Amino acid sequence: MGSTSDSYSSSQETLATLESNTIYDFIPSYINLGFQKELKLKIIRDTTNPVVLEILGSEKFGFIENKVRSKCWHCLLSRQLRLENSRNNDVLIDHPDENQINLDVKRSFSFVENTKHRDFLKDLLSRIIIGIFRKHPKLRYYQGYHDIVSLFILVWHSNEEVDLSLSTMILSAVDAQFDTVFECVEIFTLVYLRDFMMNSLDFPIDQLKLISHLIKEKDPDLYHSMKLDKISPFFAISSILTFFSHDLKPTNENSIIWEIFDLIISKNSSFIPILIFTNFILMQKQKLIDQINLNTENFDNETDLIHASIQQILLTSISNENFFFKIMTITRLNYNRDVKLLSKVLFDSRIINCGSPLLTTAKGNNKTLFDTKDIDNLIDKQIKINGTRKNIRQTNTRFNIVLYHVINNKHLLVKLSILVGLLAIISKFSNRNLIWETYHKTKKVWLDPLHCLLHNPTSYLYSNNN
């Protein structure tokens, strides 16, 4: 063993080879999985070069076990964003989302059986999430963020015996560990999750469109069978918002969810969840089509039918971790090609906002070290774009509500018709510009989207994107 590990040491010479091959080219195929993992673990432990860590983490098995994973994540994440004044947990102003946070923390770690350990983890979860939002009050909490933070906590705290004896340990050691977890969660949040933390779900819904786009490119038949030209792929929302941590639970060290996060962090890429979901659908094509046919009679409309069918298939796949390991292999293999397939929509049709992690901090294989000021600027930019989008949608909805009341109220309808008629007559006789002027001056909020849509149907939506 000793001599084998020496020959795999992470010197600069092997680095060049590692970049062009996979680590498995060095390991004879007759070696069984357990032994492969053991070997890889030894290599990771000996590695001090972060570039090598990035490669190792993107490969099969990821970082293998939580004891080394925690160190690797910390090392890689701190090369993606440099935080100033990390210790800032004493802010006392409440964040408006703390109620929701408490509700979700209460329902977390349900798969942890030891109730004492579960309570310990929940307490930690609450302190970290609330700490993050008090420190970054511009960000908004979304349901599902707690699933991601739960996963981070378990990397450092999956051993219940150690945790339950923590209270007897020296306080400074406990504090130091808390700071490390907090720092990693903070960096991950700021680098990867900003799209989800605006005050609406518009940006994540945009991200979902990339799934439809990829399926269209890679399997047009399936694209049509799934009616993706007609429906929005809302069925993927929980997987995308939580990077699969809502559905794939880290029940033990071998759970697939660890490898997914290893890959995201090592590749520094927010594309991974989108690619995994797409590959999941492509690989389950036949099952999915069968399920859709089986279900056709049972659902009211296509949105329901497709959502339900995918949910059913996903549920059966989750219990089959081997299947997910296969998806991971495909995802790694096709990564570069698939991201290239997406680049056309990314830049041409501007589906994705220009401050998105997908285009900036987590676009994959980044060589930039961002700082807090960069992130602040990006957040401000995104909040601005999101605000415009949300206003358009809300005024549209308000307009619908007005229409709804008008149509459902016969008296009002009559009165309104008379009013319109009168206005028409007046406009015939008076200066034609008068009505336009009044309209422009009053700028009734609910009329605005109509105005913009009529004058400039498409460009308005994206005019603020740059």
Added chain:
Amino acid sequence: MSSKKKTILKVIILGDSGVGKTSLMHRYVNDKYSQQYKATIGADFLTKEINVDGDRTATMQVWDTAGQERFQSLGVAFYRGADCCVLVYDVTNTKSFENIKSWRDEFLVHANVSSPESFPFVILGNKIDIEETKKVISVKSAQDLAKSLGNIPLFLTSAKSSINVDPAFEEIARSALQQNQNDADAFEEDFNDAINIQLDGEADSCAC
């Protein structure tokens, strides 16, 4: 021949986050309760076969949506085709009670139902197992609200202690079935067209 075709009753559960929508659905469908149901992200559904008028069966399809406000824009995608809408509040949470009306309005605006005045809603005041001192919504004010919204049936339930859940869902099934049959019989007045005509008219007059 029509008796051979499956009857699907689509029911949608709305209400603030944490009022117990997921817990009620699981209590009704699986007769189970766990303190540890995950927060709902997006929309989930469960089905249950039920008996209607003696020997006929129908499939009740219960759609459970996320309560956090930001998920509403997504939830509305699932309102379409509902046969009954269940509005849930938590008897220990004033805000959740005050929001019942806006959940109903939100539903009516987006569901595009054929006759909004007669569309069936059911209100559930959940968590009545919790000790009296913590309850903040009186039975009286709940009844007043139900009345003011058009005599909507009201049930005080507990998913935890299984109080009133079955009777509530029996009522839900009954009204969903009725709505389902009404819809099948009715000559559909198309509200969509009305909206389109309005918009087209406006577009023309502005373009010139």
